[in-house]
Amino acid sequence: MITKPTIKDVAKLAEVSIATVSRVLNGSPLVQEKTRQRVWKAIEKLNYKPNALARGLINKKTQTVGMIIPDISNAFSAEVVRGIEDIANIHNYNVILCNSDLDFQREMKYVTTLQEKQIDGLIFLSEQVTDEHLDCFIESRLPVVLVATHDDKGLLPSVNIDNVMAARVATEYLLGLGHRRIAFISGPFDDPIAGITRLTGYKQGLQAKGLPVLEELILEGDFTYKTGYRNMRKLLQLQPRPTAVFAASDEMAVGAMNAILDNGLKVPADIAVLGFDNIDLTTKVRPRLSTIAQPMYDMGAIAMQMLIKILTDAPLEKRIVKLPFELIIRESCSVKK
Amino acid sequence: MITKPTIKDVAKLAEVSIATVSRVLNGSPLVQEKTRQRVWKAIEKLNYKPNALARGLINKKTQTVGMIIPDISNAFSAEVVRGIEDIANIHNYNVILCNSDLDFQREMKYVTTLQEKQIDGLIFLSEQVTDEHLDCFIESRLPVVLVATHDDKGLLPSVNIDNVMAARVATEYLLGLGHRRIAFISGPFDDPIAGITRLTGYKQGLQAKGLPVLEELILEGDFTYKTGYRNMRKLLQLQPRPTAVFAASDEMAVGAMNAILDNGLKVPADIAVLGFDNIDLTTKVRPRLSTIAQPMYDMGAIAMQMLIKILTDAPLEKRIVKLPFELIIRESCSVKK
């Protein structure tokens, strides 16, 4: 069986030393033009590809980064990942994908494996970054950038959106349309990233207008279609009915929307619906749903840019980045009250 | 600055040779229990992690595979990728993710880079596998498994669904409901994977019943929401109207659905709608759409299993796998004519 050609084979064929081949490969200027051409010819003839393992062993750089995310099959993560990979690709990095399912054990196992593979840096998406996470990251001495999350102590660079502000602006928008009974289908009350923050924003929006926060109008979901649907059914029983619902995720918003329609009511004529997230499909499959657009792609892209800066010792202007969001208004909440 | 501990450091601390450390690391039985324990203690104390690059250099195995896909932010790919990663993870492989955007140049560049990184195998998703692709794969001598595509010559192992059969069964289902004027919104007529195949299945379904294939009922889209919407508008002008539409993608089906609703008609009372694909969101966000479920996750998982078998020299029962699909019937086409 024929083995892969190595630098030696190239050297032999080009009748030079392996050092010269190495120089040509790395674009060193101190090689005669004639020699360089001979070497390239040999490289092409043999279809030689340098071995990145051997290179990495010496350079202590692999041009590879790790990326630990909860679940790629979730449209969110997928957008972020695309942003990461695009920027990585531009800078000649490759990306190792790891699905954690938010399982701490798996996260830790991945960190170990990635360390062994000598990755240059790590991008980490998760719900909450605990002290154990932090310990592990520090111990690993890997450059880490957090996405869509942050650590309490602000030790690690991160990129995020301002969930409180986003929810507040959205609430104020609904108020501006004339709505006064605005229900809120929240994420889990113990989720510090996308749960309480958005709830807080909702409350702030009401309070800024001097309106009361009514407990009956606030229900807890878990971001899924099902809890959106169920909670909306409960809300429909209230007297008087809310005139608008703001859900902390698009999936819940769509669930709510279907619950409303199933009840024989109209969106937005009877009840306006506003979601949160803007996964790709919101705009494509559900072009009628109003939503708060989280720039998922940008979050990934910017996180990767930050990582690259760290890896190249470029200065980071900001360690904690908060990206602007966008309010996308469609039919589902476009009618003035 | 403290450097990473190497096998030398462990050897020194445990007062053994590096060979012994290596044996312990690789679970060799010919190490005394006492020595083994001393070594493990040293490993833990130093928090030593073996360098996978050095290992790979010798073993010619990296426990890493590459995965070239068109676009991870597309819900399809994401499902497949999840299947791939899950199986890879079980077998202690990592996965390098590459987005090609179906650009041949990028695909080739990725293959080169992945080769340099000494991946053990490659999973390739694309629309069409050309002869150039084939040349490149063969030249690379990498084990390759194709997903959701195949090569004409059947040289490479692949996993797929039977698009013709799927579309035929779907058409027959609609016929079984009593529909006789069934429109078909096709994918591009020059797409050999998901275009003509599904169209063929549709035609076969009609012909098997002795029904004519009417050109006016067949329109060409490109799988997107927009073309579904537009084509449906055209179909609505026909006299008589079709009583059912079968779209070659869920996005087009949803587009068609909205066009029907916008026209003041009801689904499925006036017109039944059937899609194709079953991306995750179809079931979650669009629980009312009937569809042909392509087992995307399974395709990824099975492809990875095949690759693992190839890598471990296990026999492959089948080189060309065709997975069964599933007809998921929901409200959108549940009414008998």
Next chain:
DNA sequence: CTGTTAGCGCTTTCAA
């Protein structure tokens, strides 16, 4: 400008 040589961190004979 080019070649020689010493490793990078590890596995694997071969001896002891």
Next chain:
DNA sequence: TTGAAAGCGCTAACAG
């Protein structure tokens, strides 16, 4: 049961 030494494919001094 253990250690010494060779070498995987490459880069980077150092010499010439």
